Amino acid sequence: MSLLALDDVGKNFGGLVVVKNLSFTVEAGQRVALIGPNGAGKSTVFNLITGVYPLTSGRVLFDGVDITHLPMRRRIGLGVARSFQNIRLMGHLSVVENIMLGQQPKAGGLAALLTPYRLMPRHRWIEEARAALDEAGLGAYADLSVDSLPYGVRKRVDLLRAVVANPKMLLLDEPAAGLNERETEDLHDALMAIAAKGVTLVVVEHDMHFVDRLCERVVVINFGEKIAEGTMAEVRASPLVREAYLGGDATVGAGHA
Ligand SMILES: Nc1ncnc2c1ncn2[C@@H]1O[C@H](COP(=O)(O)OP(=O)(O)OP(=O)(O)O)[C@@H](O)[C@H]1O
Ligand SMILES: [Mg+2]
Known part of the structure; x- marks a missing residue:
């Protein structure tokens, strides 16, 4: 099949x-x-x-x-995950926050993801997002806003956002x-x-x-x-x-x- x-x-x-x-x-x-x-x-x-x-x-x-x-x-x-012809990242958010948006499907939605983020900064989703960034060689960008990144790096972050949904x-x-x-x-x-x-x-x-x-x-x-x-x-x-x-x-x- x-x-x-x-x-x-x-x-x-x-x-x-x-x-x-x-x-x-x-x-x-x-x-x-x-x-x-x-x-x-x-x-x-x-x-x-x-x-x-x-x-x-x-x-x-x-x-x-x-x-x-x-x-x-x-x-x-x-x-099923995808990237778009035009990058769809939240430019004002940090790289790690954008990666976390990609974790939504497995984290049980946005609220489950972001609420703990505010309350417990070392929540497992952040750690996983940071680990994924490190593995992709993008760890140095984790806390920068997406708007500040060169285009090629934004494309890589966009890809990783799709990948972290597994x-x-x-x-x-x-x-x-x-x-x-x-x-x-x-x-x-x-x-x-x-x-x-x-x-x-x-x-x-x-x-x-x-x-x-x-x-x-x-x-x-x-x-x-x-x-x-x-x-x-x-x-x-x-x-x-x-x-x-x-x-x-x-x-x-x-x-x-
Ligand atoms: N929402 C829409 N409403 C009307 N026409 C549309 C819509 N989306 C796409 N089209 C038309 O469908 C055709 C195919 O468009 P599509 O974007 O799928 O092509 P593509 O193969 O991805 O092209 P490209 O290589 O330029 O990205 C085009 O004629 C386009 O104008
Ligand atoms: Mg197209």
């Missing part, structure tokens, strides 16, 4: 067909990329999996459960966007370490070199429809993919506006 299965999924916004007859599966422990041109529907697929939008048609199964009609909170509880599957929407070479390398290592703990990764990303190194399998969509699936080498060889996305020099993805 696959960890994630999209079964004939469709999504319309008004008259606009954004996702069409989309089926693919992700096995537990896999590192999978979802790629395609700008506007292909990649972020929308993540929004359908996580419950941001209702499906127009089809089903989504996660870990044996039909989650098609479950609210977002329930899906998070089942082990998800079974992590959906990452353009994690390498805006990162320099060194930061991209650090991100690669961080994601391999997360995957090594058994977390299944689904990554939307335009940096094809990054995708090639990280992911074992690639699903390519164009205008909301799957046009290829397989290893990077296999999808690169597809004429449909070359025409729609990885044209000419297939080592580089389409430029991202």
Whole structure:
């Protein structure tokens, strides 16, 4: 049984067909990329999996459960976590407080998390958050406000916020966007370490070199429809993919506006 299965999924916004007859599966422990041109529907697929939008048609199964009609909170509880294309951290809060927001699903909600934080500064959630920051090499930033951090560090904190929920599957929407070479390398290592703990990764990303190194399998969509699936080498060889996305020099993805 696959960890994630999209079964004939469709999504319309008004008259606009954004996702069409989309089926693919992700096995537990896999590192999978979802790629395609700008506007292909990649972020929308993540929004359908996580419950941001209702499906127009089809089903989504996660870990044996039909989650098609479950609210977002329930899906998070089942082990689905994500990062957004635009970082969603609380800029005025400290790094450790932002990490604690990510612990909510397992801590039993915000109140359980923050109230003890005020009353008992050494509460186990803080210790766990600090340990996670230390393990990620971000311990030095723990007490700084997120607003004061360089972009690359904010991206790492955003990732860690998703990871501390102990998800079974992590959906990452353009994690390498805006990162320099060194930061991209650090991100690669961080994601391999997360995957090594058994977390299944689904990554939307335009940096094809990054995708090639990280992911074992690639699903390519164009205008909301799957046009290829397989290893990077296999999808690169597809004429449909070359025409729609990885044209000419297939080592580089389409430029991202
Ligand atoms: N809430 C919405 N209402 C109407 N149209 C939407 C909505 N969200 C997305 N779309 C449209 O759906 C299409 C797919 O958008 P989506 O953001 O999923 O693409 P994407 O593959 O993530 O693109 P990019 O690589 O630029 O991030 C676009 O035409 C977009 O304008
Ligand atoms: Mg997108």
